[in-house]
Amino acid sequence: xxxxxxxxxxxxxxxxxxxxxxxxxxxxxxxxxxxxxxxxxxxxxxxxxxxxxxxxxxxxxxxxxxxxxxxxxxxxxxxxxxxxxxxxxxxxxxxxxxxxxxxxxxxxxxxxxxxxxxxxxxxxxxxxxxxxxxxxxxxxxxxxxxxxxxxxxxxxxxxxxxxxxxxxxxxxxxxxxxxxxxxxxxxxxxxxxxxxxxxxxxxxxxxxx
Numbered sequence: 001x002x003x004x005x006x007x008x009x010x011x012x013x014x015x016x017x018x019x020x021x022x023x024x025x026x027x028x029x030x031x032x033x034x035x036x037x038x039x040x041x042x043x044x045x046x047x048x049x050x051x052x053x054x055x056x057x058x059x060x061x062x063x064x065x066x067x068x069x070x071x072x073x074x075x076x077x078x079x080x081x082x083x084x085x086x087x088x089x090x091x092x093x094x095x096x097x098x099x100x101x102x103x104x105x106x107x108x109x110x111x112x113x114x115x116x117x118x119x120x121x122x123x124x125x126x127x128x129x130x131x132x133x134x135x136x137x138x139x140x141x142x143x144x145x146x147x148x149x150x151x152x153x154x155x156x157x158x159x160x161x162x163x164x165x166x167x168x169x170x171x172x173x174x175x176x177x178x179x180x181x182x183x184x185x186x187x188x189x190x191x192x193x194x195x196x197x198x199x200x201x202x203x204x205x206x207x208x209x
Contacts, residue, residue, distance in 0.1 A: 074109040078102070090189060094182040101175045108168055116157065123153040 057080055058066055066080040079102050081095050125135060127145055136142055 071106065071110070073113060074106045075113065076102075076106050076109060078106065088186075088189065090182070091186055094179065094186055097175075097179055097182065101179065104175075105172075112161070112164075115161075119157060120153060123156075 057068070057078065060066075060080050060083045062085050063082055065082050068078040068080075070077055079099075081099055083095065084091065087095070124143075124145055127149060128135060128143055133143055
């Protein structure tokens with residue numbers, strides 16, 4: 001039974017801290033390490049708070065992305081993507097899509113972590129009430145449930161949110177696929193522009209007879 005409990009707890013953790021290699025690869029010019037999503041079952045989001053970004057978000061740089069500290073609700077690091085000089089329309093479209101995806105990801109995990117915390121608290125209280133116990137003992141300490149009892153909650157939470165997580169993964173991959181294609185187009189466009197500029201420069205520097 002202990003191994004089953006561990007497996008269920010790990011499964012819930014994996015859902016809230018899943019890190020995609022592609023996601024990390026799509027963030028160049030970073031000032032800090034790639035963001036990590038902390039497990040909501042370990043570091044839970046504060047309750048009764050609306051989804052929001054950290055109050056400080058600097059203006060976009062022309063050379064580097066800005067990576068902020070982990071948001072206390074989503075556990076994700078906010079990002080402000082840099083705006084390169086002479087940004088083309090294609091590059092602008094790519095930047096906007098990446099920024100919008102960051103905000104979408106933040107909102108999803110904020111709501112999901114808050115839901116997890118509230119549901120977990122409600123489950124613990126209901127189980128304690130069924131035993132005739134209060135939320136705190138005589139010394140004022142919060143009562144907790146055993147691992148076997150919490151395994152019931154983890155399984156229930158996974159089952160209840162299975163469709164939501166499946167839809168999230170589908171949208172996540174769709175967005176990253178689109179971003180990857182746009183990045184390839186931007187790279188090819190920049191390569192062609194470089195070759196063209198060199199050709200023009202070489203042609204203009206050739207002396208005429």
